Amino acid sequence: MVSRGFEPTVITYGILLNCCCNQGDFSNARKVFDEMLQRRIEPNVVIYTILIRVFCNGSEMEEAERIFKSMKESGVDPNLYTYVTLIDGYCKMGDVKRVFELYSDMLWNGLRPDVVTFANLVDVLCKVDNLKAAQNCFVYMTKFGVFPNSYVYNCLIDGYCKAGDLVEAMQLLVQMERNGISVDVFTYSILVKGFCDSGKLEEAKDLIEKMGKAGILCNTVTYNVLIDGYCKMGYMEKAIDVCSQMTERKIEPNVITFSTLIDGFCKKRNIKAAMGLYTEMVIKGLVPDVVTYTALIDGHCKVGNNKEAFELHKEMLDAGVTPNVFTVSCLIDGLLKDGSTYGAIKLFLEKTGVGCPGGKVDHRRLCSPNDVMYAVLIQGLCKDGRIFKATKFFAEMRCNGFKPDVVLYVIMLEAHFRFNHVIDVMMLHADVLKMGVMRNTSVYHVLSRGYKENAYLKHAQMCSEHLMEYDIQCP
Known part of the structure; x- marks a missing residue:
């Protein structure tokens, strides 16, 4: 185009930048932008916003902020989409403080939030377990004349499911139906996962049946969630039954389905069944991933088949995994x-x-x-x-x-006591205090018993007294 004498315009560069954004190509995005400036073509709000989106999509928030600052210094006012792009980037990072700083700045500049803005706010608040604030934000939408869509409801339902509040999650489902908002497969998949994570597998299965009656077709994700729930509880026959239902309904199991089942059988130490599924998976033309191989390697190691585990390890390396x-x-x-x-x-x-x-x-x-x-x-x-x-x-x-967990501290303390390394115990004891895990009674029991056996009676007495404070008798 340039060689034929045509001059690129701001629209040309906008298209190129948008292409870079879709490809996640930071390097070329910067080159395109720099070339545009060299040609003395003034970037507009669309150009700046696309460039910000490039860096937000790559979690390069410092660079996104630098472009945002440069934009304002150049006299170009950010629009609603600019703010939404930045807010979305910080939501993915879980930076609630910066999200609400940008939200306040947006309101100060006279921009009215839309449904996407509120969806991001609700989502990030749910991710940081601040459900009360998420609910308030959800209710506050209507004051701006903005009404929640299925995505906003899904974010809030997901938040309540992860918090284990399935009653509130189901009430939101009822509210969606009452308000005529389309309940989709994503809504049901979130709820099915919520019930599975809470161990309520039959309720999760009932939800899938309800989906069918409502004319909403299950997808692989929904079935995989239920299969995973059964596998985690060790109900492998039921997990296989769900997999059979998938096939009957013309939904083909994918790599995640097989990996989940393989992991379930490996945890039950049924390596024969796991390897059978692995063979079936390969015959179907599905390529095992790192999760599949790790599940099989773990299963073989648990039953003492180290040779087979390392053969699988070599196989995965040869396959480029x-x-x-x-x-x-x-x-x-x-x-x-x-x-x-x-x-x-x-x-x-x-x-x-x-x-x-x-x-x-x-x-x-x-x-x-x-x-x-x-x-x-x-x-x-x-x-x-x-x-x-x-x-x-x-x-x-x-x-x-x-940060070591309590179990690791207990194991280390017991090992040092076993070899009479009391000085090392005291140093580890100090580290435990520093890390703030001393309130755990398991640690006190080990310290009390170990100090007593090593004739450090004063230290043993101190630990016993701490145990008494928590109404627990020292052995």
Whole structure:
């Protein structure tokens, strides 16, 4: 176009920027914008808003804010869509403070919020468990002449479901129907998940039946939620029945369906059934993902089939699937249970890249250790009597900013007491106080018993007194 002598306009650049936004292409978005400025074409509110959306979609909020500031300094007034774009970006980050700062700024500039604005406000408040404020925001909409749509209702219903308030969630469903607002498959899927998470599986199944009577077709997501609910409760026959219903209704199970069932059977230690499903999945042409492989590896490790677990690990690498931190944690746990402490430590170091020369490491196959991986390794080392190694990894875990849970503190304390490392116990005791978990009675029981057995009677008495404060008798 340019080579033929045609001059691009602000509309041309708007289209190009919008393309970059849809592709998540930050680099080219910036180049397009810079080229536009070089051609002395003044960006308008649409251009600035699209560029802000590019960075918001990529969670690059600092860059989005910089463009927003530059926009105002250039004398271009943000419109409602500009504010909604920024609010949406901060909602995804869970930054409630900045969301409401932008909302206030928007009102101050005389812009009236629309249904999308309120949907974002309700959604972010639900995500931070402030349901009272979300409900107030929901009610406040009508003062602006804005009425909630199905998306706003779905956000609020999801908030109540996650809080376990299924009564209020169902009342909102009734309110939707009464107000003539279309109840869709997403609404029902949210409710089905809410009932499943609360262990009310029959009610969840009834909701699916209600969907059918209302003429709303279930999708794979709805069925997967119910299958997951049955699997978590260990009701594998019912989970398989739901899967059969899917097939009967011409809804094909996907990778998530098979992975959920495989994980369920692995947790029941029925590896034969899990591998059978894995074979069926591959025959159907579905490609196993990291969740599928991790479930199978965990299942094999739990029954002592480490050889098969590592064969699956090799298979996933050959297939180009990168193991995640949970995959590696399962393999480490399997090695520790098999008595291969050296192998577990070696695998940890290899997979995290700790202590390996930079040139010899394939960074694409590394994973950053999390609290779960550290906990698995430390617990295994303590049980194997490798307290010094466990202490080293515990210190590294703390240095990396991870907060040990009560179980890990108890295991470490018991191990130190077992080897009469009372000074280490006292240091760990101080760390427990610092982390604010001392009110847990399990810790007090271990300390009281351990100090007493090691003849530190004054310390034992102090711990016993703390137990008495919580009306719990010291053993």
